[in-house]
Each structure stands twice: as C-alpha cells, then as structure tokens.
Amino acid sequence: MEVWFTEDQTKNLRISIRVKEVLFSGESLFQKVLVMDTFEFGRLLALDNVIQTNIKDEFVYHEMITHVGLNTHPNPKKVLIIGGGDGGAVREIVKHKGVEQVVHVEIDQMVIDVAKKYFPELSIGFKDPRVEILVADGIKHVKDHKNTYDMIIVDSTDPIGPAVGLFSKEFYRDVFESLTEDGLFVAQTETPFFFENVIKEVIASVSEIFPIMRLFQAVVPTYPGGYWAFTMGSKKHDPLSVDMDKLPVMDTKWYSPEIHKSAFVLQPFVQALLKG
Amino acid sequence: MEVWFTEDQTKNLRISIRVKEVLFSGESLFQKVLVMDTFEFGRLLALDNVIQTNIKDEFVYHEMITHVGLNTHPNPKKVLIIGGGDGGAVREIVKHKGVEQVVHVEIDQMVIDVAKKYFPELSIGFKDPRVEILVADGIKHVKDHKNTYDMIIVDSTDPIGPAVGLFSKEFYRDVFESLTEDGLFVAQTETPFFFENVIKEVIASVSEIFPIMRLFQAVVPTYPGGYWAFTMGSKKHDPLSVDMDKLPVMDTKWYSPEIHKSAFVLQPFVQALLKG
Numbered sequence: 394m395e396v397w398f399t400e401d402q403t404k405n406l407r408i409s410i411r412v413k414e415v416l417f418s419g420e421s422l423f424q425k426v427l428v429m430d431t432f433e434f435g436r437l438l439a440l441d442n443v444i445q446t447n448i449k450d451e452f453v454y455h456e457m458i459t460h461v462g463l464n465t466h467p468n469p470k471k472v473l474i475i476g477g478g479d480g481g482a483v484r485e486i487v488k489h490k491g492v493e494q495v496v497h498v499e500i501d502q503m504v505i506d507v508a509k510k511y512f513p514e515l516s517i518g519f520k521d522p523r524v525e526i527l528v529a530d531g532i533k534h535v536k537d538h539k540n541t542y543d544m545i546i547v548d549s550t551d552p553i554g555p556a557v558g559l560f561s562k563e564f565y566r567d568v569f570e571s572l573t574e575d576g577l578f579v580a581q582t583e584t585p586f587f588f589e590n591v592i593k594e595v596i597a598s599v600s601e602i603f604p605i606m607r608l609f610q611a612v613v614p615t616y617p618g619g620y621w622a623f624t625m626g627s628k629k630h631d632p633l634s635v636d637m638d639k640l641p642v643m644d645t646k647w648y649s650p651e652i653h654k655s656a657f658v659l660q661p662f663v664q665a666l667l668k669g
Numbered sequence: 670m671e672v673w674f675t676e677d678q679t680k681n682l683r684i685s686i687r688v689k690e691v692l693f694s695g696e697s698l699f700q701k702v703l704v705m706d707t708f709e710f711g712r713l714l715a716l717d718n719v720i721q722t723n724i725k726d727e728f729v730y731h732e733m734i735t736h737v738g739l740n741t742h743p744n745p746k747k748v749l750i751i752g753g754g755d756g757g758a759v760r761e762i763v764k765h766k767g768v769e770q771v772v773h774v775e776i777d778q779m780v781i782d783v784a785k786k787y788f789p790e791l792s793i794g795f796k797d798p799r800v801e802i803l804v805a806d807g808i809k810h811v812k813d814h815k816n817t818y819d820m821i822i823v824d825s826t827d828p829i830g831p832a833v834g835l836f837s838k839e840f841y842r843d844v845f846e847s848l849t850e851d852g853l854f855v856a857q858t859e860t861p862f863f864f865e866n867v868i869k870e871v872i873a874s875v876s877e878i879f880p881i882m883r884l885f886q887a888v889v890p891t892y893p894g895g896y897w898a899f900t901m902g903s904k905k906h907d908p909l910s911v912d913m914d915k916l917p918v919m920d921t922k923w924y925s926p927e928i929h930k931s932a933f934v935l936q937p938f939v940q941a942l943l944k945g
Contacts, residue, residue, distance in 0.1 A: 405708035411681035432681035619895015655931035
C-alpha cells in the first residue's frame with residue numbers, strides 16, 4: 394500500500410509526495426497543521442495542505458530569507474521575524490554574532506509546538522538566549538513598534554488565509570515605520586512563473602515606500618515552479634553594494650558571498666515584470 | 670470531468686498537470702510519444718511519460734543549452750545537436766548569424782514529426798537553410814565525424830532508455846574527437862537535488878577528458894526539483910572568461926550576458942558535489 398500527499402500548487406498543477414508516516418494532524422485557530430515523514434524529503438510540514446518546509450530542501454529558503462538581508466545591513470542588532478514558526482529562519486539569524494535580539498512573532502502556537510517536537514533541526518535556534526518568541530499578530534506588532542528593528546523578515550505563507558495582510562501596501566508602510574533609520578526588510582514573494590501578479594503588486598508597493606527595492610531568487614524544489622522570489626525594501630543599504638571581502642564565512646549550503654550577488658541577477662522575463 | 674497527466678519524477682515524487690486535450694499519442698521505434706494541450710503549460714511533449722518540453726517554460730532550457738556555449742566560443746561555425754527533436758534548441762542556434770551549418774541528429778523521426786505539427790513555435794528553426802536534419806544515432810554520428818564541429822549540444826532525455834549511452838565516458842571521448850581543436854560541448858545533466866550521482870559521474874568523466882569542465886544551472890519548473898544542471902566540456906575557451914561587452918544582444922527571456930556569468934555561480938552544496 395502506498396500513501397501519497399498531494400498539494401494543488403495551482404488550479405491546474407499538483408505535486409505528490411509519497412508518505413512514510415503521518416506524524417501529526419491537527420487544526421489550530423488559524424489553519425490545518427500536518428506533519429509527515431516522507432520518502433523523498435524527510436519530515437515535511439504542510440499548512441492548509443500547502444508545503445511549508447521539509448528536511449531536504451529547507452536550507453535554501455531559510456538561508457536566503459535571512460543572510461542576504463543580514464549581510465546587507467552593516468550592523469543588524471535587533472531583528473524581527475514575522476511567521477516562520479518552524480524556526481528555520483531563526484536558526485540562521487542566530488548564526489550572526491552581532492545580532493543582539495531576535496523577536497519572533499508567530500501567530501499560530503501550534504506551528505511552534507510541532508516545530509519543537511518534529512523539527513528539532515529547524516527549531517534549535519529557539520533555544521538561543523537572544524530569541525524571544527511572541528505568539529501574536531505580526532501586523533499589529535509592527536504597528537505598535539515604531540523605529541525599533543534593524544531588519545524585519547516576513548516569512549509568511551501564501552497570500553491567502555492568515556497571510557493576506559502581509560502582502561498589503563499598508564503593511565509595508567508599517568514595516569517601514571517599524572525599521573530604524575537605516576533598516577531593511579526581506580519578504581518571501583512567491584514565484585514569477587505562476588504568481589506574477591503578486592510580485593508585480595509587491596514590487597510596486599515596496600518601490601513606492603522604500604528608496605531601495607530589490608528582487609532576488611533561489612530554487613526551492615517543493616514550491617510551485619521551483620523558482621522562488623524574495624523582495625527586499627531598504628532605507629539606505631543596497632545589497633548590490635556589499636563588500637564581499639568583508640562578509641563572514643558561514644556554514645551554509647545554498648548561500649555564499651558569490652550567491653549573494655548572483656541571486657540578484659534577474660532574467661529578462663523577470664526584469665520585464667519589474668518594469669510593469 | 671477533469672483529465673490529469675502524471676509523471677513519476679522520482680519513485681517518491683510526482684507532478685500532475687491538468688489536460689485540456691490529448692493531441693497525439695503514438696509509439697515509435699524508441700519510445701511512447703504523447704502531445705497534450707494543458708491548462709498550465711500549454712502544449713506539452715512527453716516521451717515515455719516524462720515531460721520533455723512545453724510552451725510555457727521551454728525558453729529556459731533551450732536558451733541555456735545553446736547560448737552559453739555558443740557565446741563562449743568566439744566563432745562557432747559548425748554546430749552539431751544530438752537529440753532535441755522538438756526543435757527548440759535549433760531555433761536558438763540559428764539566432765547566431767555566424768553559424769554556417771547546423772547538423773541536427775535525432776534518433777526518432779516521430780519526435781520531429783510531432784514537433785513540426787504541434788510545436789511550430791519550437792520547430793520553426795528547422796526551416797533555416799543552414800539546418801540539416803539527420804534521423805540517426807548521435808553516438809554513431811560523433812564516432813564517424815572526427816575533428817568536425819566547433820560546438821556539440823547534447824539535448825538528450827534522461828539517462829534511461831535510448832539516452833543511456835549519451836551519459837557514458839566513451840561517448841564524451843568521441844565528442845572530444847569530433848570537436849575541432851578549440852571546440853566545446855554542452856549537455857543537459859539532470860538536477861543536483863535528486864540525481865547527484867548522475868552529475869558526479871558526468872563531471873568526473875568530462876573533467877578527465879576535457880581541459881575545462883564547468884557546470885551551470887537554470888530553473889525549469891516542469892523538471893524534477895526545478896533546478897537543472899548543464900555541463901560544459903571545452904578544449905580551450907572558458908565560459909567564465911567571456912568578454913560580456915562583446916556579446917551580441919539577443920531576443921531571449923532567460924539568457925542574458927549577466928545570466929551567462931551568474932549561471933556558473935554554484936551553491937556550496939553543489940560545489941561539494943564537484944569536489945566528489
């Protein structure tokens with residue numbers, strides 16, 4: 394007998410992954426939470442039936458949503474992360490010794506709980522004494538904390554359900570206000586292969602609010618199209634002006650100083666999106 | 670009623686695509702040939718139930734398997750392409766005005782026939798007077814043509830069935846012999862996410878035979894893992910030493926002079942593969 398998990402990546406495209414064992418299945422206040430052990434990707438977390446992370450390819454997403462921004466800012470001390478309750482991004486943030494405080498705002502306690510139990514490789518960063526976990530609404534948190542963070546990371550689900558507000562222009566304005574005078578933020582912003590309208594809206598909003606807007610990319614096999622885009626809004630520091638020779642050597646599998654640069658090299662069809 | 674096409678990308682991973690209409694289904698001497706119109710990707714070609722190309726994302730693969738090599742060689746006049754009977758690579762090769770002759774060796778007449786009928790956007794290059802199509806065995810062709818080609822492109826299916834020999838060390842030796850004194854070749858060589866052993870073997874073989882071996886990458890959403898690797902073996906010219914200012918401006922959607930460089934920037938986990 395074979396058990397398969399299937400996600401509708403779009404209305405007309407599905408990915409199916411063979412399951413060894415369902416480890417947890419529950420419903421929180423916000424979403425359905427499913428943890429499986431799979432043959433191809435090891436343990437895998439799905440929220441509302443959408444793959445969020447897995448042991449095999451999680452390094453790509455978590456390294457790229459953190460280090461690109463943290464290495465663009467010359468001295469990020471106070472970092473906010475919204476979402477990403479699995480802990481993978483926090484694990485990467487605490488690799489930066491100069492970071493003094495990590496505020497982790499996750500709306501769903503159940504995601505944090507399953508991460509601690511089933512994804513110790515990801516949630517290990519929660520144990521770092523610099524990390525404070527708040528089960529709260531990230532949208533409200535940024536509204537309530539003006540001029541506070543050097544970097545904000547928006548590690549959200551797709552722009553449906555609880556994460557819709559995290560893709561709105563009003564939210565990006567609040568992020569701007571919540572950043573210090575030379576702060577910057579990075580958000581996951583879907584794929585230009587299937588969700589080009591999401592990206593177009595995000596870059597239009599971010600470009601209006603921030604002096605510097607940059608799109609960068611990585612490959613996440615379990616996300617639709619593989620090709621994933623991240624958007625950075627920055628008040629002062631440009632990721633393309635970083636002095637590569639000064640970047641710290643880190644224990645990473647996808648990110649490197651050279652990848653920091655090449656991730657911003659956009660293909661003509663993506664450049665066309667940026668031009669609207 | 671909904672009709673879905675499903676490919677087993679690995680034993681434990683499947684992709685499913687919703688089908689508008691099956692346009693052609695046949696069995697050639699070598700493989701099953703299936704052409705469908707799909708909702709997400711438009712017309713799509715599968716051989717032995719493995720997706721080869723489709724209208725939506727074909728530009729990535731065809732631009733990268735051709736232009737990177739053609740722009741590395743300063744003056745490629747005679748080009749051989751093995752496989753790629755859909756015509757997409759030929760369409761890109763003939764964009765290079767300096768190319769005087771394109772020999773296209775495809776083993777399966779049926780693939781050429783369905784390309785002409787169902788994929789006119791890809792097979793349009795077949796009409797170029799510089800193109801000669803041979804329905805023949807590419808392995809034998811390179812054995813029989815020593816010191817002939819400036820560039821050889823191996824646009825094969827996966828290393829199972831008719832394409833097994835196109836991943837062998839003996840074949841790469843024959844490719845070396847078939848190239849002129851400063852010739853180079855490019856082959857599609859699967860993905861480091863799932864088929865790392867294929868890549869390891871290929872780079873070991875190519876490194877042994879060619880003075881210059883380089884791996885480069887692109888994102889093809891309908892291929893397993895999205896992240897796709899190409900391998901170049903070159904007798905003299907290094908793709909990393911190309912003068913970007915001298916590259917011709919071309920009508921492309923994925924390839925550009927900047928992408929030419931960034932495609933060779935490998936992530937630490939892929940660099941580790943290269944080191945064996």
